[in-house]
Amino acid sequence: MPEFEPITGRYFTMEVGGKACRIYVEEAGSGIPLVCLHTAGSDARQYRHLLCDKAITDHYRVIAFDLPWHGKSNPPPGFREDEYKLTTDLYKETVMAFCEAYELVDPVVMGCSMGGRVVLHLALEQADYFKGVIALEGSDKLEAYYDLDWLHRPDVHGGEIASAFVSAQVAPQSPDEYRWETLWHYMQGGPGIFKGDLFFYWHDGDFDDRSPLIDTEKCPVYLLSGEYDSSCTPERTEATAARIKGSQATVMEGIGHFPMSENPDLFRSFILPVLDKIRDA
């Protein structure tokens, strides 16, 4: 028999936005539930290194699922009639529907990029439910810097352009193998999905007016952002941390926008102390 990785992958169906969504989820480990949210236009494969890290899975039940329309999760029935557009409400509903389906108690939620944004919304609105939130490359506000229409049109290859846009977000120090694996996920996204996710990340999900209301005594907030991130820059992360009293911000040198997948070895030196702290709290 081959030497299997410790990850188990399964499918189930949950209702989101009044529609049945078939979800693909991977998990490993036992202990405190750690729900992991992937970036815009990608999928939960980004977390494969965490799922295989014994130093984490000895203490955490790491759970990473593909959002509807992403990875191996299906779009809902009738998707041909809709333009995919992730709204703040739909995103929050999806994460909570997942946690409820899994009957998680006191979970930690960690998200990257748009996932790092939504966990801030959850820190405010679901403070009693979550044991803590970790925002990777997550700020409460961004400014758009390119025209999203380029991401979904018939004369430009959607996978190639998504990858070429975000290749700027990988640090030059990151190992080539993991750089291209990270970009491969982008090349495989469904048509218009990255664009639809960025509606939340760049437009609908702004939160800087309410982020100061987060009570970090009730729900601790950890912000970790890569030095080479061009969207959630170190400056935007620090500005977010300044608005969320009691939050803890770390700038990860030599990392870009995809810490867990572009440079897993370096990332674990930043995330392990945070997970230890949450565990000991």
Place this chain on the structure above:
Amino acid sequence: MLENMQTRVNADTALVRRGRWVNLSFLLGIDTGDYVVTIAEGKVATVTPRRLATETGCFTIRAARETWEEHWSPMPKRDYHDIWSMLPKGLAKIDGDLLPLMQNLQYFKDVIASQRRKDA
């Protein structure tokens, strides 16, 4: 500047393969001087300083000399490491018909990044 572009790109068979459908000229601007870079089937055919107003290209990518020098350093600082990071910081500007650029974005980024110095 750009003296190595033709040699380096044309010696990179994977890069030439990725750009095999590209046949056009574009302008690469360094400070106020433009270079006309002509691509034929993914290979750099010529790189020449622009002398006449009528010598032009489909699109233009311009930045200051210091910006390109940092972009081409062995380990560029953040914001300088990729053209798509230079744009939001206002360190580079693109103009013209962006469609062929977008259709082959990683190829063009890599052609320009071929000037990166290899000395550590």
